[in-house]
Amino acid sequence: MTNPAAGTPAESTPTTTRIALLGAGNVGAEVARILLEERDELTERIGAVPELVGIAVRDLDSPRTVELPRELFTTDADALIDSADVVIELTGGLEPARTRILRALNAGKPVISGNKALLARHGAELHAAAEAAGTSISYEAAVAGAIPIVRPMLDSLSGDRVNRVLGIMNGTTNYILDQMDTTGASFDDALAEAQRLGFAEADPTADVEGHDAASKVAILGGIAFHSSYTIDDVYCRGITGVTAEDVEAAREAGYVIKLLGVAERVADDGDPGQPSGVNLRVVPTMLPRKHPLAGVHGAFNAVFVEAENAGELMFYGPGAGGAPTASAVMGDLVAALRRSVAGGPGVGPSFHADLPATSVDGVRTSFSLTLLCPDRTGVLSAISTVFAEHGVSISTMQQRDLPADDQYPGQRLAELRIVTHQARNADLVNTVEAIRGLDVVLDLRGLIRVENPS
Ligand SMILES: NC(=O)c1ccc[n+]([C@@H]2O[C@H](COP(=O)([O-])OP(=O)(O)OC[C@H]3O[C@@H](n4cnc5c(N)ncnc54)[C@H](O)[C@@H]3O)[C@@H](O)[C@H]2O)c1
Numbered sequence: 001m002t003n004p005a006a007g008t009p010a011e012s013t014p015t016t017t018r019i020a021l022l023g024a025g026n027v028g029a030e031v032a033r034i035l036l037e038e039r040d041e042l043t044e045r046i047g048a049v050p051e052l053v054g055i056a057v058r059d060l061d062s063p064r065t066v067e068l069p070r071e072l073f074t075t076d077a078d079a080l081i082d083s084a085d086v087v088i089e090l091t092g093g094l095e096p097a098r099t100r101i102l103r104a105l106n107a108g109k110p111v112i113s114g115n116k117a118l119l120a121r122h123g124a125e126l127h128a129a130a131e132a133a134g135t136s137i138s139y140e141a142a143v144a145g146a147i148p149i150v151r152p153m154l155d156s157l158s159g160d161r162v163n164r165v166l167g168i169m170n171g172t173t174n175y176i177l178d179q180m181d182t183t184g185a186s187f188d189d190a191l192a193e194a195q196r197l198g199f200a201e202a203d204p205t206a207d208v209e210g211h212d213a214a215s216k217v218a219i220l221g222g223i224a225f226h227s228s229y230t231i232d233d234v235y236c237r238g239i240t241g242v243t244a245e246d247v248e249a250a251r252e253a254g255y256v257i258k259l260l261g262v263a264e265r266v267a268d269d270g271d272p273g274q275p276s277g278v279n280l281r282v283v284p285t286m287l288p289r290k291h292p293l294a295g296v297h298g299a300f301n302a303v304f305v306e307a308e309n310a311g312e313l314m315f316y317g318p319g320a321g322g323a324p325t326a327s328a329v330m331g332d333l334v335a336a337l338r339r340s341v342a343g344g345p346g347v348g349p350s351f352h353a354d355l356p357a358t359s360v361d362g363v364r365t366s367f368s369l370t371l372l373c374p375d376r377t378g379v380l381s382a383i384s385t386v387f388a389e390h391g392v393s394i395s396t397m398q399q400r401d402l403p404a405d406d407q408y409p410g411q412r413l414a415e416l417r418i419v420t421h422q423a424r425n426a427d428l429v430n431t432v433e434a435i436r437g438l439d440v441v442l443d444l445r446g447l448i449r450v451e452n453p454s
């Protein structure tokens with residue numbers, strides 16, 4: 001693309017910028033629609049005509065969610081990339097997406113992608129390639145879909161010191177947990193409903209096991225803390241073990257269970273086993289109902305940021321879906337093309353801080369757990385002794401008498417619900433293991449972290 005003559009708007013006709021789109025699925029088809037429908041308006045905003053020159057797909061005859069001119073489709077992605085000025089990758093997966101993006105970047109072409117799985121695995125390589133070639137890779141769509149969070153973090157908060165990022169970053173799991181909370185549904189029923197409504201993938205493993213959210217935490221944590229992380233740095237637990245009873249118990253205690261993605265600064269507290277750095281995790285977490293993230297319902301996403309000077313910020317909106325995600329892609333495209341028109345690749349993320357990702361062992365958190373015990377003398381003292389031996393303090397304990405159960409003949413039964421004060425995660429885990437081993441504990445369930453907002 002050539003730049004229009006600067007300073008002579010009346011004489012210059014806008015140049016054309018050639019756009020290659022890879023993928024015409026849920027998001028890609030919506031991006032193509034917007035490019036075709038909004039061409040004149042986008043030309044005004046960019047200062048050049050955005051011309052969609054082709055769409056690379058696997059199968060020319062696949063049905064599309066949007067009707068698009070057939071002559072745009074091609075199966076030769078490499079030739080399309082080579083013919084374009086800018087490339088939008090919306091195919092997903094690691095390969096061939098990675099090789100194709102590198103092909104574009106190495107040729108100095110800006111790339112826009114929504115591929116969180118790829119960025120959470122090979123982000124550093126892609127950024128290095130962009131920098132070496134004097135171009136850019138942008139991926140607002142990769143974290144929390146339509147919600148502007150990547151660029152606010154890169155730009156607006158770049159002069160502040162972020163201490164913690166907490167997010168509901170997966171729509172499918174939030175929908176499931178919200179259904180369980182508001183209707184008492186079981187996990188399986190809520191998942192089936194999410195699939196019926198089209199939020200969950202046909203194979204929802206990456207959603208319910210937390211991997212999708214973990215990719216987003218790796219990407220956003222890297223930007224927030226000026227460091228480079230991969231999905232392997234993220235401690236990850238999904239929601240498949242969360243039961244209707246857990247959700248009910250949390251509600252009774254004034255909490256709601258959410259799958260939270262967290263990236264937080266870990267200070268050096270003198271523990272040689274726990275260096276300072278950044279802890280990245282995705283865990284089902286009990287949140288007080290008054291916390292702003294507790295009110296995020298259905299398939300919506302939200303990211304809560306705690307920064308030194310800005311204080312608490314919340315970014316809320318649709319985290320998935322074709323048109324909403326296409327909005328984020330289009331924002332990146334317009335920004336990248338404006339930079340091209342003005343000259344220069346703009347500024348990429350900085351990784352200078354290089355803070356290590358820390359183990360979850362040293363993170364201070366609280367646990368809620370429910371124990372099934374015989375109702376007799378000495379049970380409480382045996383249990384509280386184990387907590388004391390591990391230096392973990394109990395915050396609340398509630399006892400409920402249970403009806404007789406044939407599984408435990410001749411015993412009076414009680415359910416104990418315990419919430420601890422904050423302690424090191426490793427001490428809490430060791431306490432739970434020791435409790436599990438006690439003769440007076442018949443069953444231990446509903447083990448879940450409790451997040452105390454700052
Ligand atoms: N759908 C969402 O709500 C959403 C939200 C945020 C980010 N994303 C990301 O955006 C990307 C696209 O998501 P989607 O929902 O549109 O996926 P999709 O499965 O609906 O579409 C993918 C498209 O890419 C095509 N494709 C796959 N491999 C290809 C290949 N090797 N060559 C050519 N075409 C190929 C497929 O045929 C399909 O048309 C993914 O990286 C996804 O993680 C999606």
Ligand SMILES: N[C@@H](CCO)C(=O)O
Pocket residue numbers: 145169170171172173199200201207212319320321
């Ligand atoms: N499957 C993802 C799509 C957006 O990344 C979700 O449920 O949020």
Ligand code: NA
Pocket residue numbers: 140141142143144145146147148149150328
């Ligand atoms: Na986003």
